[in-house]
Amino acid sequence: MSTIEQITEHILIMHASHDTDRPILAAITGERKTLLIDAGNSPAHAALFRQELQRLGVRLPDLLILTHWHWDHTFGMSEWDLPTIAQAKTAHSLSKLMGLNWSDEVMEQLCTEKIINASTMAHIKKEYGMNRDLIRIVDPDILFDESITIDLGGVTCQVNLVGGDHSEDSCYVYVKEDQTLFLGDALGPSVYGGPRSYTASRFLRVLKQAYQSEAILFVESHGRPLDRAAFQRELRDWEQLALLTEQYGQNREQIVSAMCTFLQVSELPHEFSEALEWFMVGAAYQ
Template sequence: MSTIEQISEHIWIMHACHDTDRPILAAISGAKRTLLIDAGNSPTHAALFRQELQRHGVRQPEILVLTHWHWDHTFAMSEWNLPSIAQAETAHALRKLISQDWSDAAMEQLFEQQIINESTMANIKKEYGGNRNMIRIVEPDILFQESITIDLGGVTCEVNHVGGDHAIDSCYVYVKEDQTLFLGDALGPSVYGGPRSYTASSFLRLLRQAYAYNAQLFVESHGRPMDRAGFQKELGDWEQLAQFTEKYGQDRDRIAKEMSTYLQVPELPHEFSKALEWFMVGAAKE
């Protein structure tokens, strides 16, 4: 079961649960109001966070911001029933899903259209069981293109559209006073629209943008919060792989050799070998 934790003066999170792909949910409490970052993947997921906030005496959220449109971040919007803020492409993507009934046949059709993948289908079935009729897609209320700033009362949240391979609408949310950056899933590979892929130039751009903030705490939606040094150490090898890909293009063997030398290993570890294939797909697109 997910656990709740206060990670800074104004921020409480409920940790990700990989069993049904539940992402981190966050409540940022200011003197005027509390902001919820992402809605969750089901009403059950949302209700659990609400109960945990209440148990810890944290003011309940009064406004919601979405990091991107994917099901695990948005399907619980109806449970919260809050005014919601999202990038314009988030609204566009959700609008196309409103009429879906989420039956097996409907999901198979979405899979064939490459709007979702097999993992998403499996996780939705596991999360909802036989109650998929309770899925209700909600359109966001307030849309922005590039950025929006939210004043919570002594706490400022800056939401910036960054895009990337994972989702065209991906956003970073920076809690200025707590020096905490929520990255959503922006640093992940594409998961819909065909084979998974990383675009080296995009990945490196997203890292530069993340490091440009004066953040001391970094939170990825399906990971654990990390301090700046830990985050840079964790991402350093992936950054190097992206740099080799940017330099050598589709020369897989050269990249693998250079990366193995960099890691001081005889052959590329599985996780980097797999990521290299994603970068090769991205290189072919470029």
């Protein structure tokens, strides 16, 4: 399948690439302006999307919105040079990274301080090679706290802070006319700040906010667009695991038993065993 896809009347995306952790980038085109969702993980990632937009004759972005501060969503900002909208915590987190040279020693120190992790360091090295001098952190221009509405001309984008385990600044972007919800990575576990973890209450709250939207299409940054029925099917088992963690706390055996019964299996599949460990860490934190 092509890396470029028109998923609705007003929305064109470039699909995620897992090789160097490139997330989905999206162009939302209204009558007056085009909004870019996330900047990409490098100038090369950003330039590739721009070239595809030009090839297809799509109006180039006039504005950029960031779903959260993580490198794979923000390090392409310098290539776009656009007025950028971000949640206030996103700007604060990015400010801590400004002026770094991104050498191996600096990244190892960032890992020690749990600002990034070893996986991020490996992906940055692979994405940039010896050209890490291209990493330039850019301050967002327009900050908001809880929500902001962006009128593109006949197309309205509602941006809401939802937080969650993955990053406290995570935002949803809802394209009203296309009934499409961009979730960023908000439903993911924490990846920085310590061991990978899920907090059941946070996961369930963020998932509930997604379900409460009027969206018929859901887009997670490192997945594929799903209609509502497919999204609910995909999240059903994870929701159950979170509910069981809320119910049984750190009683691993009880959760495993109940989850196996729910899945109608004799042994918990690896993906749920792994996620259960993340929920156990989250339960211990609570």
